Amino acid sequence: MAEEDGRLRKEVDRVLAGLERGDRKLSALARRVAERCVRENLKTASKLGIYYDILVWESDLVREGIVDEALEMLRPHLYTGTGEKEGATLLRLSPLGLEDKILVRSDGTTVYTARDIAYQLWKFGKTKRDLRFKLHSARPDGKKTYTSSPDGKIRISRRNVEKVINVVGAEQRYPQQVVSSALKLLGYEREYRNSYHLAYEHVRLPEARFSGRKGTWVGFSVDEVLEEAYERAYRVVKEHAPSEDERFWRRTAKLVAIGAVRYTLLATSSEKGIVFKWEEALNLRKNSGPAIQYSHARACSILRKARGVRKSVRRADLLNSKEEERLIKLLAKFPTVTKTVGETLQVHLLASYASELAQAFNVFYEACPVLGAKPNELREARLALVDCARIVLRNSLNLMGIPAPERM
Structure with a gap:
């Protein structure tokens, strides 16, 4: 809107100038907004199990x-622009093969x-001045x-910071190159090498594009997408567990919805755009968060029925079928x-691995009887393998921030 309305653009510039000057009334209003x-x-992020340790405000960096x-x-590397850049202060980056940048x-x-x-x-602890924090x-x-x-x-304290990973949109590649290159100009070679831009493309539904500034899938807020995921997950869970009660359906649907959304966002390379498709996100059979959750719940169910795994000598040599060996x-x-x-x-890569593991576990379960396996040594060996699969599936889900339900 500001780009299209010249008057609004001027008002934005006036406000920004006031904020940089430290206008108290303007700063207080901007901070409240x-x-x-x-x-x-933060409310939206919390629905996906995402939380922050600290929040840093740009205004405090300035203040x-x-x-x-x-x-x-950076003064030795700055110069005053001319022509179209008359009066602006630029960072000289040409020695590093980059276009100079107005700061x-x-x-x-x-x-x-x-x-x-x-x-x-x-972040790297290279400034003498510091920020102050309070409980949020x-x-x-x-x-x-x-x-x-x-x-x-x-x-x-930032004394022991070794690596800084900035999770910022792919469209910010050049600005992020400027940020790390500034460290190199200042002689912070190690910090330059350990500055990472984890670029990501945006998400869209098949029928709409995502707007980062608006936080929407044009017509769909992120909260609405999460609510839709929950409602769809509820129907899926109820269909697969008709004998459970309402409380179980709702609780499990919430976990499945989180799994569906988070896995979809993680399963694609961050530099590729994501098309969010409901039929794939909530597929309980393969290549989805819920599918991995379901395999984990299945492993838990087997162990419950067996009443655990006995701590006896396990005959790993008995696990010689192709399904067991692959798992x-x-x-x-x-x-x-x-690593x-x-x-x-x-x-x-973790998302792909977890999906492949879940599928391998399902194939093993279908091909190799566990609870009814004979002799007893084979039963115990297979139960131990089920327990190993459960542990790795759970750990994989935890690393992705996805709940690992024991019942589905």
Whole structure:
């Protein structure tokens, strides 16, 4: 809207200038509006089991002088623009093979990238000035979220920060390159190498595109998508467990809905766009969060019926069918997969692995009797294998932030 309305654009510029000058009345109003938006965003995130440890406000980076300190540190690499960039302050990046970047507009206001550089330096503990924090909220699990604040009394230590991962949209590739390159210009080579931009593309429904600024799938807010996921999951759960009661259906539907949405967002490489399809997201048979949850619940059910696994000598040599061997080999890959994901930040590899493991477990279950296996040594060996699958499925789900229900 601001881009299309010149008068509105001028008003936005006036407000930004006032905020940078520290206009108290304007800053207080902007903070109240922003905090209200953040509260609503946090409510939505909490529905997916997403929580923050700290919240950092750009206005506090400016107020505490951290942005000014960052610009002062970069002074040897700054110059004043000419022509169309007359009066603006630019960061010289041509020695690093990048286009020079405006950090301060001609009216004296800083651009987002300037504040991002200051924030990155703060994260790595490279600024003398610091932020103060206070309690923002307590989560259901008892953990706390803190927020930067002018009247805060708490300091957050960044002494041992080794790696900074910025989860930002793919359209911000160049600004993020500027942020990390600024560290290199300042001689922070290790911090430059350990600055990662985890770029992601956006999500859309087949019939609509996603709008990042509006937080909507044009016509669908994120909350509405979650509500739709819950309603669809409720119908699926009720159909598959008709003998359970209403409380079970609702509780399980909530867990399945979270699994459906989170898995869909994680299963695709972050640099590829995601088309969210309900029929795939809620498929209990394969390639979905609910399918992995269902396999985990199935393993739990088998163990309940067997009343656990006996701690006796287990004849692993009896597990020699192709289905058993494939499942064992997949289970053995879990440490390598998690290590690779941690090193490459390719979270979709974990999602793919968990889906493959769930399918392998289902094939094993269909081909190899467990509770009725004979002799007893084979039964115990297969129960042990079921327990191993349960543990790895649960751990995989936990790493993806997806609930691991024991009954579905």
